[in-house]
Amino acid sequence: MDREGFVSLKEVAQEAGVSVSAVSLALRNSPKISAARRREILRLAAKMGYREDPRINELMEHLRKTRKTRSRSLIAVIVPELARHEFEKFPRVPALISGVRQIAASAGFGVDIIHLADPGMNCRLARSILLARGIKGIVVAPFASGVSRLDFNFEGFCASTAGYSIVEPALHRACPDYLRMMDGMLEMCVAAGCQRIGLVLTKTGGIGFKLFRSSFLYFQSMIPADQRIPMLTCPSLGPTQNVGMDASSLRAWLDANRPDVVIGAASVLRMLHEMGVAVPRNLGFVSIDVADPPTNAAGANHCYEMVGEEAFKLMLTALKMNLTGVPEHPRVVLVDSHQQAGFTLVSRSRERSRNSPKATRDWDPALASSGREIHQK
DSSP states (O other): OOOOTTOOOHHHHHHTSSOOHHHHHHHHHHHHHHHHHHHHHHHHHHHHOOOOOHHHHHHHHHHHHHHTTTTOOEEEEESSSOGGGGGGTTTHHHHHHHHHHHHHHHHOOOOEEETTTSTTHHHHHHHHHHHHTTTTTTOOOSSOOOOOOOEOOOTTTTTEESOOOOSSOOOOEEEEEEHHHHHHHHHHHHTTTTTTTEEOOOOOHHHHHHHHHHHHHHHHHOOOGGOOOOOOOOOOOOTTOOOOOOOHHHHHHHHHHSSSSSEEEEEEHHHHHHHTTTTTTTTTTESTTTTSSTTTTEEEEEEEHHHHHHHHHHHHHHHHOOOOOOOSSOOOOEEEOEEEOTTTTHHHHHHHHHHOOGGGGEEEEGGGGOOEEEOOO
């Protein structure tokens, strides 16, 4: 195999008749070696086609520092639109960051968190801070509200992101496998004996929701026509639309289609309760994301920590290869979700075998804060 013209420090040293350390000092323009000798070594290195390895140089500079002054290598997580105090309202983002922290620690990195929504912070200032701290690797957390563009200059940085919400620039990204996720939720419904399966989408825009729809429509093409129920979606007003479902629309859709089970967001489950629909006695429910309470509902676990870990790996690969800036051909790593059983979906045959309605437990959101999302009717 050809060596592609690689020239080592040792070869330059042999040609110059000096030690490897002398060549290293000359290449760093060190005063420990005479100016004449430095010029001669640099001339020979250029003639031989020697090229420095930037990653090795960075590592050696780090190791040359004394233990007292040497700092832990850092990467950064940039959070686009959530201030620090808003984290608890959006459990997905803290879970992603937890995954980044865990794998970063195992790889010997510390993690700095920069919230672009903090007072006085913006993309330009964040870039200056990262450069001042010598941070080169960045994992960008997704937008909490939907899809959008991030106006950040990634030149000189090795970056990745989690999810599909950052549509521009196109970075390497780790994402839940939304297509397979909907497949899994549909399989749960079928296994429970449900025939009339409905899908309610309270958000629009984004690749994730396109994949949800694709899986659902493919499933419908494989079942009898009289079992197909049209999707209920909120009005699509733009790529960053993020509105809830209207209660009257949900009621009309339920009355017209009589589903056995509904797949939807946790907000749909709360709306069903407010409408007096008993779940799971009158209607089964599967949560699109069990990160939203009630977390013991039947539904999909997006494995956000694992998504964060994979986003870190994509960034670390670029960092090790010194591939900076926005990639010409960004990669996407898909993380499989887990489907969990829960109190909102029970076997239809088992439910029919119950003679007394008192034997059925239904969800009450008032008990969610105590960790008991079901109560005796």
